[in-house]
Amino acid sequence: EAGVAQSPRYKIIEKRQSVAFWCNPISGHATLYWYQQILGQGPKLLIQFQNNGVVDDSQLPKDRFSAERLKGVDSTLKIQPAKLEDSAVYLCASSLGDRAGQPQHFGDGTRLSIL
Amino acid sequence: GQQLNQSPQSMFIQEGEDVSMNCTSSSIFNTWLWYKQDPGEGPVLLIALYKAGELTSNGRLTAQFGITRKDSFLNISASIPSDVGIYFCAGRLSSNTGKLIFGQGTTLQVKP
Numbered sequence: 001e002a003g004v005a006q007s008p009r010y011k012i013i014e015k016r017q018s019v020a021f022w023c024n025p026i027s028g029h030a031t032l033y034w035y036q037q038i039l040g041q042g043p044k045l046l047i048q049f050q051n052n053g054v055v056d057d058s059q060l061p062k063d064r065f066s067a068e069r070l071k072g073v074d075s076t077l078k079i080q081p082a083k084l085e086d087s088a089v090y091l092c093a094s095s096l097g098d099r100a101g102q103p104q105h106f107g108d109g110t111r112l113s114i115l
Numbered sequence: 116g117q118q119l120n121q122s123p124q125s126m127f128i129q130e131g132e133d134v135s136m137n138c139t140s141s142s143i144f145n146t147w148l149w150y151k152q153d154p155g156e157g158p159v160l161l162i163a164l165y166k167a168g169e170l171t172s173n174g175r176l177t178a179q180f181g182i183t184r185k186d187s188f189l190n191i192s193a194s195i196p197s198d199v200g201i202y203f204c205a206g207r208l209s210s211n212t213g214k215l216i217f218g219q220g221t222t223l224q225v226k227p
Contacts, residue, residue, distance in 0.1 A: 004157070031213055042119075042203050042217025043158065056214055091157050098213030100146045100165050106157030 002026065004107035006092050012113045018080035021110045025073065025094030031055075033104060034067055034077050035091040043091055049075060050098065079112075087114045121204055121218030128194055129226050136202060136221040137188040144206035147180050147187040148215065152201045161202075162189070194225050 005024040013019050025032050030051050035043035046065065048056040051072040060067070064083070069075040079086055089111050093104040121138045128134060138147070146165055150158035162173050164180035164187060171178055177190045187206075191198055204218040 033213070040219075042121075042205070042220055043215075044217070045214050048213055093157075095213070100207065101163075103148065103160050103163055104213075104215065105160070106150075108155065108157045111155075 004092055004094050004105055006090075006107035006110055008110055009108065010111050010113075012115065013082055014115045015084055016081040018078065019082055019112065020076050020078045021090050021092075021112075023075045023077070023092030023094075023107060025075070025092070026105055029094035029096055029105075030072070031095045031098050031102075031104075032069055032075050033093040033095075034075070035093065035106075037089045037091055037109070039088070046077070048098070055098070082112075082114050084114050087112060119204060119206060119216055119218040121221055123221060124219065125222040125224070127224045127226065130194060130196060132194055134191040134194055134198075134223060135188060136204075137186060138204035138206070138218045139186045140206060140216075141185070142206075142208055142216075143184045144208060144216075145184070146207035147178070148205040148207075149176075149178050149187070149189045150203045150205060152203060152220075154200075158203055191223075194223075196225050196227050199223060199225050 032049045034046045037043040046060045047067045049069045052069045067077045089109040091109040093106045095104045096102045149161045152158045162178040169180040175192045201220045205215040
């Protein structure tokens, strides 16, 4: 089965610019997650979708970050305006659901560098 | 926020040696997961644990869900060069739906 697809793989922008990331989850996976992974740390959940509804966005900096999953499949994560501390790898993951026994599968991420 | 303490932070071992790493938390988890991440790639699930006391193996890897539900360990036996990478523990809180809390990672290097 095809894995979680993310694009672009790399992005370099200047601070205060905007950027968007795209994720295509594994077919049939209802739950989609966006994580931020700063160098040397484990991933941190930003937002969780169940189909096209938001389940948890408690750690999403909503003044600059936004995410949507309009048709319950693909998702986009946007940052506007970017700050230096946003430099990180942004990982998308998907799972059949959010129950125990339904593990999350990760994409390879988008590496964002802010100049 | 909730935190997982993962140790050791890094390990440099000889090929063929056994490896052990662990995670502890002040919170109770209902699921423990162990992932491996190679450079430039996303984390890949190695082992999932769903019950306190559960001991599960996947080839040369063995992991256990602590009885207190606040800790877990991962053992790798007879390490080989391709075991090199960063290993993360992750836990699901009992009161949460799907959200994973990750440890800081253990970087493993294997000398041939």
